[in-house]
Amino acid sequence: MPPELNGIVVVDKPKGISSAGVVARVKGIFGVKKVGHTGTLDPFATGVLICCINQATRLSQFFLKGDKVYEAELVLGKVTDTQDATGTVMERHSLGGLSAEQVQETAARFVGSITQVPPIYSALKHQGTPLYKLARQGVPVEKPARPIRINHLEILEMNLPTVRFSVSCSSGTYVRTLCADIGRKLGCGGHLKALCRTASCGFPVDAAFSLEVLAELKEQGGLGETVIPMNEALPFMPAAVADDGLAKRIRNGAKLSETDIPIPPRVSDQGVFKVVDPRGRLIAVMAESPATGNYNYCCVFSA
Template identity: 45%
Template sequence: MDGLLLVNKPRGMTSHDVVARVRRILRTRRVGHTGTLDPMATGVLPVAVGRATRLVEFLMAGSKTYQASLKLGEITDTQDADGQVVERREVPALTQDEVVSACRGFLGEITQIPPMYSAVKKDGVPLYRLARQGIEVERAARSVYIERIVLHSLNLPFVDLEIDCSKGTYIRTLAHDLGEVLGSGAHLTGLCRTRSGSFLLDECISLEDLSEDARPGQAPGFLKLVDILRDCPRLRVDNEGAARLSVGIPPLIEQVGVSACREGELIALVLDERLLAVARYAPARLQEKRGDFELLRVFPEAAAA
């Protein structure tokens, strides 16, 4: 069984909990998620099954969209509602224009310091384990990109936002930092990921609706291997190119059903609705007699079928 299951993660479960539940329901061990959601968060969690686990790194790279709810006036040790309140402040009579102006200051490339209650590791130890022991360590700042922040509602002390951002963005930290700019402090009270890459919340299935006989391409929210990399051009390989791929040799450009590709572009190579390989177009490699494509993932059993 090979495919991508689009799960609407419920509140209160970790991403690893979801993986464990999928393993039990589908009775398969080879399962992995494509990007952690905090226990408090809900929404789109793509879960790879079988050979789809080999595609996880390509799926994690996409941007995300979140619906976030903040409460001003309270700062917590986890930066969200699951933590303990460590400071309370007065909430000024903020206007929508003032909140929108503060949000604009976070657009573009920004740096974030990962929260102590996170899965980031320090010397091999997850930060959240240190935090539970009352230990705080220095963390390196990370660059992330905020493409869009929309203010949906302002009902003090509560603020509802929609955020488009790069992978690796901590919405908890964004809420905390926005609270500092507004002067009131803030923490995250609700979070729903409505998009991960090209996968939307409307496509997802709940764990309660997932049955043990679900199969990729047949059950709702369960994509076949060949349909997973839908953001990439899908190029059809001829029989000669498939034969080369079956033994791990990149195809030539004339063995692929296009006249030209963009150099460095990520490509899905397919034949008869089977994913044969994921590759990058690399014409310079031809000078080394290594073919026109740099193979990143090959599924030789599909190529030989």
């Protein structure tokens, strides 16, 4: 019996399929029971969708919190109910007198720590029901504004009413809402026309595999080369090395502290670190607990 396949595969999601649809395709191609993605892309969007296979599905929480990079196309002068090109146009405004300099200056104001109201057409839930379902039923629910961070925003091309830009942002950022907010600040409105996630948690779209290529590699017996092992999938997380004895204690859930595992010199932004064996295989992800002096277990993996 072949060993269980655990790791991530970076997929270049095509247009016209949901993220859940990609997961179903990946599950079929790899012939595995468990696959999960790490951050929804709308059906009209393309680009990086990190898919976690088998035990690696437990790592999705760390990818969900990671920064993302997008290339987006904003169309000014039209406001839609969904904030993107799939929706109904609700308002039209003239761009008379609007200059490229105004667009540049306004977009630059969004860089930094800001708040954003999630769109009413989104997968966020209200009392267990996705907001987009409530909106389609004529019962729109607006969630309160929440903090996000725009690390960098660069306008790549401007041919009004169309503005193409690149944005690096924190998790939880809605690029279509960013487009709508920029349009609102300019006084003419706007919506997102096209979106490509060019990187997620440091994994670029150039290194992603299309579903067609994955299917071809399956026929050629080369699928295994596309899977990034769990340890290598967490390059942003500092590592501690455990010998076989300590690895056994960890898998048995023993209480551990700095006496057992010195905190790695570079602790991640999420306050967690990974523990690997001398062969580089992931044993666990752990978090500091200053209150108790012990480490908290985030997830532990079988040998």
